[in-house]
Amino acid sequence: MRYFLTSVFCLIASLVFCGEDFVTFNDQTQNFELTKEPGQIELTWQKLQSYVQESFSANETIKDDVLSINTAFLNDLAYIKAKKSGGALKETEFEMLKQWAKELQTEKNIIDNPQNIELSPSTLTEVMKRELVLQAQRARTFAYAPYSKFHVGSAILTKSGHIYTGANYENAAYGSTLCAEGSAIAKTVSFENRGTSLQMQEEIIAVAVVLRGGPGSPCGNCRQSLFEFNPNMLVIMADVDGEILEKPLSELLPMGFGPCNLKKAEVK
Numbered sequence: 001m002r003y004f005l006t007s008v009f010c011l012i013a014s015l016v017f018c019g020e021d022f023v024t025f026n027d028q029t030q031n032f033e034l035t036k037e038p039g040q041i042e043l044t045w046q047k048l049q050s051y052v053q054e055s056f057s058a059n060e061t062i063k064d065d066v067l068s069i070n071t072a073f074l075n076d077l078a079y080i081k082a083k084k085s086g087g088a089l090k091e092t093e094f095e096m097l098k099q100w101a102k103e104l105q106t107e108k109n110i111i112d113n114p115q116n117i118e119l120s121p122s123t124l125t126e127v128m129k130r131e132l133v134l135q136a137q138r139a140r141t142f143a144y145a146p147y148s149k150f151h152v153g154s155a156i157l158t159k160s161g162h163i164y165t166g167a168n169y170e171n172a173a174y175g176s177t178l179c180a181e182g183s184a185i186a187k188t189v190s191f192e193n194r195g196t197s198l199q200m201q202e203e204i205i206a207v208a209v210v211l212r213g214g215p216g217s218p219c220g221n222c223r224q225s226l227f228e229f230n231p232n233m234l235v236i237m238a239d240v241d242g243e244i245l246e247k248p249l250s251e252l253l254p255m256g257f258g259p260c261n262l263k264k265a266e267v268k
């Protein structure tokens with residue numbers, strides 16, 4: 001009986017605490033730790049705020065930049081806290097928020113692929129998807145969005161395992177703004193394309209997009225720009241806390257217009 005109760009307890013405990021770890025600030029060691037149970041919740045959030053703010057403010061040279069990065073970071077922080085209604089900080093949220101400080105970023109240009117998986121939209125692992133989202137969030141902190149104050153980050157993954165990130169950049173002539181996805185496509189083309197290789201070989205297999213208020217999906221124009229290169233790529237849409245929604249591009253742009261439509265119209 002005792003054995004039975006113990007196993008039931010373990011099962012319930014693993015269901016309650018399954019999945020992601022909490023991040024807790026340890027007062028004794030003065031460090032952040034991963035824990036199975038949340039520690040002092042309010043203290044942890046406060047320490048995270050100063051941990052990020054102190055690291056970026058020390059390295060920004062322009063006062064206005066400190067102010068705008070600070071506002072953007074605090075808005076993400078407040079948004080996540082409100083979304084969780086008082087819950088404890090999770091590891092994913094910690095990693096996403098940390099990216100606001102350049103010094104705390106983990107830049108990655110090639111995806112970790114320890115098992116040498118042949119990369120395609122359907123073979124990506126959860127870890128790879130998370131990594132792509134993190135890189136999109138990292139890029140998001142470089143957005144030039146003085147008019148909308150709406151920061152968007154994007155990260156494209158190619159078959160070769162390369163990651164190309166982009167951020168939106170705006171213009172005083174508003175219409176000349178470029179979306180984060182467009183800026184990531186520009187980088188991908190200029191690094192990997194030869195002739196029409198990027199499109200012909202469906203080299204782009206996934207794109208992650210991060211914006212606050214999501215999981216937010218790419219605008220119509222970006223869907224079209226992405227569709228050119230691979231209608232079957234995986235679109236990983238993420239909120240700033242790391243919440244993910246994923247769909248194949250062909251579902252976001254049904255019956256889209258692509259290179260094959262021009263081919264079909266050719267008169268032989």
Ligand code: THU
Pocket residue numbers: 145148150151152167168169170177178179180181217218219222
């Ligand atoms: N934006 C993107 O970067 N990607 C999208 O898919 C939607 C919109 C940017 C453009 C502009 O700088 C800001 O978000 C507000 O529209």
